[in-house]
Amino acid sequence: xxxxxxxxxxxxxxxxxxxxxxxxxxxxxxxxxxxxxxxxxxxxxxxxxxxxxxxxxxxxxxxxxxxxxxxxxxxxxxxxxxxxxxxxxxxxxxxxxxxxxxxxxxxxxxxxxxxxxxxxxxxxxxxxxxxxxxxxxxxxxxxxxxxxxxxxxxxxxxxxxxxxxxxxxxxxxxxxxxxxxxxxxxxxxxxxxxxxxxxxxxxxxxxxxxxxxxxxxxxxxxxxxxxxxxxxxxxxxxxxxxxxxxxxxxxxxxxxxxxxxxxxxxxxxxxxxxxxxxxxxxxxxxxxxxxxxxxxxxxxxxxxxxxxxxxxxxxxxxxxxxxxxx
Numbered sequence: 001x002x003x004x005x006x007x008x009x010x011x012x013x014x015x016x017x018x019x020x021x022x023x024x025x026x027x028x029x030x031x032x033x034x035x036x037x038x039x040x041x042x043x044x045x046x047x048x049x050x051x052x053x054x055x056x057x058x059x060x061x062x063x064x065x066x067x068x069x070x071x072x073x074x075x076x077x078x079x080x081x082x083x084x085x086x087x088x089x090x091x092x093x094x095x096x097x098x099x100x101x102x103x104x105x106x107x108x109x110x111x112x113x114x115x116x117x118x119x120x121x122x123x124x125x126x127x128x129x130x131x132x133x134x135x136x137x138x139x140x141x142x143x144x145x146x147x148x149x150x151x152x153x154x155x156x157x158x159x160x161x162x163x164x165x166x167x168x169x170x171x172x173x174x175x176x177x178x179x180x181x182x183x184x185x186x187x188x189x190x191x192x193x194x195x196x197x198x199x200x201x202x203x204x205x206x207x208x209x210x211x212x213x214x215x216x217x218x219x220x221x222x223x224x225x226x227x228x229x230x231x232x233x234x235x236x237x238x239x240x241x242x243x244x245x246x247x248x249x250x251x252x253x254x255x256x257x258x259x260x261x262x263x264x265x266x267x268x269x270x271x272x273x274x275x276x277x278x279x280x281x282x283x284x285x286x287x288x289x290x291x292x293x294x295x296x297x298x299x300x301x302x303x304x305x306x307x308x309x310x311x312x313x314x315x316x317x318x319x320x321x322x323x324x325x326x
Contacts, residue, residue: 028088028266032063035256036084036092038077040070044209044290045254048123049093051286052256055277056270066093073163073324074098075110082116086261091270092117095254096165100309104317105163105324113310115260119302120267121274122255123283124292127227128169129211130240131220133199141224141243144203148179156182158201160189163322165313169205169226169250172316176245196220207252208234208291226250233288250312251293255302271299 033056037049046068053064069077074097081092099117103109111117130141138144148155157174159167162185174181184201186192189210196204197219204211205226212233214220224240225231228249241248256274258267275296277283284294297305316322 028263028269029060029062031089032065033060033088034084034090035064035066036077036081036090037066037068038070038074038081038092038094038098039068041068044126044207045093045095048254051283052093052123052274052277056273059273059276060269073102073161075102075106078117079110081257082111082259084259086259086263088258088262088266088270090259091120092257093254094257096252096309096313097163099257100306101163101165101168101313101317102324104310104314105322114306117257118260118262118267118299119306120256120258120270120299122253122295122297122302122305123274123278124287124294125251125253126207126209126290126292127225127231127251128165128205129208129215129222129234129237129291130173130203130205130224130226131196131211131215131222132203133196134219134221135199136202136221138223139221140238141240141245144223145177145179145244148174148177148181152180153182155179155202156184157203157205158184158186158192158195159204160192160206161185161187163317163324165207165250165252166192166205168313168316168320168322170203171320171322172248172250173205173240173245175316175319176248193220212291227293231288231291231293233291253295267299271302 035049035053037046039045049066053066057064069080078094078098084090099113103113132138138147157170159170186195189206192204195201215222222237224243225234225237226249227239228241278294287294
């Protein structure tokens with residue numbers, strides 16, 4: 001009887017006692033972060049990766065290592081980032097091509113840009129400049145349209161590669177004005193710019209980041225810009241949309257992505273940090289001086305932006321039946 005009473009008393013005391021403290025869950029990040037760039041070092045996406053990595057390293061208090069994994073038009077690095085553990089410790093600083101264009105030109109893409117990854121931050125977009133050689137008599141878009149119509153089948157446009165924003169932006173332009181102009185693809189922006197400076201091709205659509213220095217030096221002339229509004233660094237260059245192609249708008253961009261399933265608090269923290277960086281006067285000045293436009297989007301806005309980009313590029317890819325070899 002006494003034993004039963006003591007047992008009951010012990011149980012009651014146990015129930016009243018405070019629970020043992022549980023070990024605190026470690027806050028993210030508690031170790032180094034890897035940032036994959038699916039391109040070689042030295043390009044615009046790589047440059048942004050290193051600026052953002054340094055910023056995150058300072059604000060998050062953990063090392064952020066940039067890892068270049070180039071190849072297959074960005075597919076190799078993009079797939080590696082998409083297949084990484086969704087724990088916030090592997091991110092990808094990617095560009096528009098591997099995510100919104102290339103998967104739509106492959107028969108069996110190894111990742112889905114809307115299901116395999118999550119857009120975390122796109123600090124800026126960069127419109128393309130429609131440029132001609134300095135010796136060209138053409139001064140604006142309508143000059144080019146009249147010239148192309150008078151030389152149907154004899155003019156050409158160069159691009160930085162098949163399926164690139166340079167190629168697709170030009171294809172959209174030619175279709176908007178129903179022009180017969182031959183496509184001449186080059187292997188990258190450098191060779192294409194060399195060709196047009198040398199007057200080897202008639203027109204090029206190229207990112208403002210790479211073409212603007214040559215425009216400022218007087219080696220190329222900009223007939224139009226693919227943004228919907230005038231750019232602060234090129235106030236005298238009218239948008240193509242204002243020169244006979246209403247609604248025409250294209251741009252390139254680089255942004256931060258994480259594997260699908262990454263915890264929401266991690267995504268939100270990264271989004272805040274990247275937006276804070278883009279809002280600083282120094283970073284805004286750097287972006288605009290390189291032909292970019294600062295963006296400020298939360299996670300929901302980024303998801304909508306990605307869907308619009310995929311739909312827009314997909315329409316021209318299907319219309320022109322553009323494909324890449326698997």
